[in-house]
Amino acid sequence: MNSPLPFDTNSQVLLIDDDPHLRQALSQTLDLAGLKVIALADARMLDMASARDWPGVVVSDIRMPGIDGIELLGQLHTQDAELPVVLITGHGDVPLAVQAMRAGAYDFLEKPFANDALLDSVRRALEVRRLVLENRSLRLALAERKELQTRLIGQAPSMGRLRDQIGALASTYADVLIVGETGAGKEVVARALHDLSARKDGPFVAINAGALAESVVESELFGHEQGAFTGAQKRRIGKFEYANGGTVFLDEIESMSLDIQVKLLRLLQERVVERLGSNQQIPLDIRVIAATKEDLRQAADQGRFRADLYYRLNVASLRIPPLRERSEDILTLFHHFAEAAAARHHLSLRELDGLQRTALIAHRWPGNVRELQNAAERFALGLELALDNNDTHTPTTSNHVVEIPGLGSNLSEQVESFERVLITQELSRPHNSLRSVAEALGLPRKTLSDKLKKHGLNFNGVTNEDTEQGS
Template sequence: MTIDSRIQVVLIDDDPHLRQALSQTLDLAGLKILPLAEAKGLAAQLERDWPGVVVSDIRMPGMDGLELLTELHAQDPELPVLLITGHGDVPLAVQAMRAGAYDFLEKPFASDALLDSVRRALALRRLVLDNRSLRLALSDRNELSARLVGQSPSMLRLREQIGALAATKADVLILGETGAGKEVVARALHDLSNRRNGPFVAINAGALAESVVESELFGHEPGAFTGAQKRRIGKFEFANGGTLFLDEIESMSLDVQVKLLRLLQERVVERLGGNQLIPLDIRIIAATKEDLRQAADQGRFRADLYYRLNVAPLRIPPLRERGEDALMLFQHFADEASARHGLPPHELQPGQRALLLRHTWPGNVRELQNAAERFALGLELALDNSESSHAAGTPVEMVSGGLSEQVENFEKTLIAAELARSHSSVRSVAEALGIPRKTLHDKLRKHGLSFADSGASAHPDDLD
């Protein structure tokens, strides 16, 4: 059992008369209080970010005020603890202040002195928690950027949506092609939520045989069917208190969809062969690579389940729509692979960068990650679809559009690839391409490219 976050002051004193008088003083001041006769067990009831303060007498039977201070600060060193002392306990109180007590009040003290100290402690506590929340938000933002690499507008928007949804209780429907990173997004939603300490259970509905899918998801009792010799806890029940990620939801049968709809609406699960309704505290994150609305229109997916899931949809853009992210992602995965294999990192050459930008990535991020792994191992950078082969070495005159047009396209792609890299100035881009700065400016105008898109700065002394 935890203490309600609405409680502002926990007051501990074994003297019932003093406890009642102090409680009355704090209550009349509009503060929500919890009076206690002993300190034992309090720390276990306070969450680390509990937004209140503790006021405690020092001399009490069982656990005294100093022991309580030590126990509370082992859990949260920034929790304000105010100690009440008798006249002879002042040296003890000084010792407590050195140990981290926020303040001490010597009996007898005026009511105003208690209220002033409590209010100041509450103001400090609010400031501490605000700063803690800000640091956590910044940490989460950095963590999210590390997980979902990219600076394209679509990825910035996706990270913003994940940040907004993570702290809510809403179920989420993730839409994305194969290899786009649906489980990565689901894990980010879980890890940035209040459920982060609960289980994250991932299951691919498309990989389950029809004969076992209900038992796998909902569990079963002994004797529920032939071979069911003992109770099995299903995935939904196993995920209680956390998040269940259900991938390829479009592959679920209509019968199972009915049970899933009931679970979503009532937040209970009933094991196969059982009669007991088991309440669930669970968040469902479903994912699909299909258009569920179209599947519903075709009778392959229940329309009511679609509308129930589609409250908070998240669309993961395919890699072909985030071309400006391909190089950043590739380098990220290649550096990771190099470190994992104990190999020195390789530098992408301009022709290779152009190849990566031209590729349409039918396998999305998963395909790119595999290509980066091969690159890190020193293998040839070979991509699958024919469109990319133009940059890989297929003679330009062999492809449609004619020699002149293909040369122009290749030049534009090569410049765009260099712009996508991190450069501090126009000069550095021109040097990387091996052309004069004025020539670079002319070609930028010719191809409709802009330095604003690259993050490079065009200083006056960059121009010839």
Template sequence: MTRLDANTQVLLIDDDPHLRQALSQTLDLAGLKVVTLADARGVAELIQPDWQGVVVSDIRMPGIDGLQLLAQLHEQDPQLPVLLITGHGDVPLAVQAMRSGAYDFLEKPFASDDLLESVRRALALRQLVLENRSLRLELADRKQLAARLVGQSPGMQRLREQIGAVAGINTDVLILGETGAGKEVVARALHDLSNRRAGPFVAINAGALAESVVESELFGHEAGAFTGAQKRRIGKFEFAAGGTLFLDEIESMSLDVQVKLLRLLQERVVERLGGNQLIPLDIRIIAATKEDLRQAADQGRFRADLYYRLNVAPLRIPPLRERADDILLLFQHFTETASTRHGLAVRELTAAQRAQLLRHPWPGNVRELHNAAERFALGLDLGLEAGADASNATAEFSGTLSEQVEAFEKSLIASELARSHSSLRSVAEALGVPRKTLHDKLRKHGLSGGSSPDEAE
């Protein structure tokens, strides 16, 4: 028995063929799409959680009766509208059913208009329930993304929007980002927010695989495919069936392996080394690179056709040096997480340390910042190399008096934003300035805050 079509609005169940036909015609003439059944066996299996329709069922039926069906349906979706049809002697039973969650009941004989009115009201309720569920899921997804990809800079806000837009679409994705920028974090977010979240997430770093084993690791092999292949091996692509495969450092793959990857992307089949069978694949591939693949293709180091095949939904992770107003926020987040994990009190940054963090070039991006926060949480120095950074407050704020004051003001506001998790109200209170003034200073220094300065107190 197949599931209901998404366009089906009414599932009508009645063992009386004449009444079933009459009711079906009434609903059909009213423009409603109807599916009819003579009994309730297997009905619960037909209905998906996001089905937009309603169920109309007789109470007295052989096998599974209307009350048993109501219990089955509400076990999997308590908000699914179920309308029950009753004979005169079944009214007390129907009242009991209403108390158990039935949407409505109609006593035979009933007018066609009564049925249509009840069905339409139930459909409107169902639509409202599903819209509310969708909004709740969307809000939950946004909160999950914000917790994983911390930052209020325009680049991070744009990245979160792009992830939200493509996560639910079953298309391959190319992530562009420097070493340590968080490419695997983005890949996992795409997987967890997709309809493949129940399937496996398989991550593999192509750059860490020796050339002699990369094909076997990715595509698998049959017994006897090469010396030492004593038994069949399932490759990573095949192992990720039903889920997502994250392939990092794709630029390091040889041109021969790139040919096989291109075929896999186009045909969605894999052939194990030493085998002749084409194995269908149901996977999503997320590739990542720290290089400019277009430039690599122009130089003959990367296949142009593979680049264009992958470059359908590119996501660029901004390097940390482009996210200056996220540095202290991220550092505070990592410090609090590490302190909680180790059972330590959260340390406070000095003005000199804040300035040092803001001036550091962060060649290792978020990974380097995370390591510095871990050291700081453990009571150690930040461990940042000297050079571009200053080591004392005098050197940190160089230039004219006005420039030094501006630099210190920006550092102080950024530090309070990190400490208060971007709550403008808290920052304004901590610094003792009106929120309108704070808003102007945020704009002046190019910093991003959370809530609006004009929100009600």
């Protein structure tokens, strides 16, 4: 019995006809026209599930033993309703072919037909197929971009670059190293990489290496057999084996002992795992995403982290900017978290006053987004906006001067930073033109346009012509 034949991604035309002479003649015609062809005598050899997103077209006779052209059309369209299928008909099959056209066939050719007619139909079908797949790809990219903007909120250029990097890496099989301070959102980035990948239906296993006791870390990660050590009363599947087909997220990887690092390096290189007490190598199909808050290169130089493991992990790396480096996102994030908390607790959300806004922007946020989220939660509950920070203070007024620490080393830098935050805040509000933004800020359009360029900001709701016009 023949095994199912998948759709070859290198082919452009799949030709199915049980007449060997006609099949050979049509194959030669398509081949001479520069089209790559797979010719089959029987549609039952096909794996129909492979039709999805195949970049080609199908040409099939209607009258065939086993699966005829009409039945084939139906099976193919259950997998991809937009796959072009051209049917070859005898004179008596024309009414049947017209019925098939109404059911979704792309075209039909009545025997005998000229070679040019076949080539014209196939080329038009290929162009339709190209446009369909191109539109699908664009829709998917837009959906992924929207998904990332929902998960990783912020208009700072550094966040835009981070989202672009995640979008580029998500569909690959590469392991990734995420570098970011405590509370910056390393697990959020790791989950985004998983959810936007082909592994999204597989498990996502998050492991905090720093929280594992040294006595159990090897068993937790790699598993063990019954009797492998005192207390091992039954076999245990380790985290890596449990994540087969999915993603493992290793947070605080810098806290791993050097002995465990050796085993992790071998796992990454060979993609196999051995349970404690076993000599059997278990193949793994996993993606490893590691995260650290330290400079692993420096740790390697100091002998606290294996250099070979660092270089193995650092093939693809992502840096999450700390919140203090993107002050323009602070108010947007605060409102997002506060609104979510108010909705969760069924409370009305009060407005921030000017001094509170200044305090939020001036704060250094050593706990990053996690600290900001906690502050927003307290605010939504009606509690005082208390910011716990040892190196900055809540802005206070003295002799009509407002001190805003953390925004710059001198007055000019503080003014520029605060200006950028105020413009970003206004851009996040509903506006249908740059004129509307300028009026809200009390600025001429040309002045606002110059400031947008200076601060690296943009307003998507206007044309280039509008941004270039002054008032």
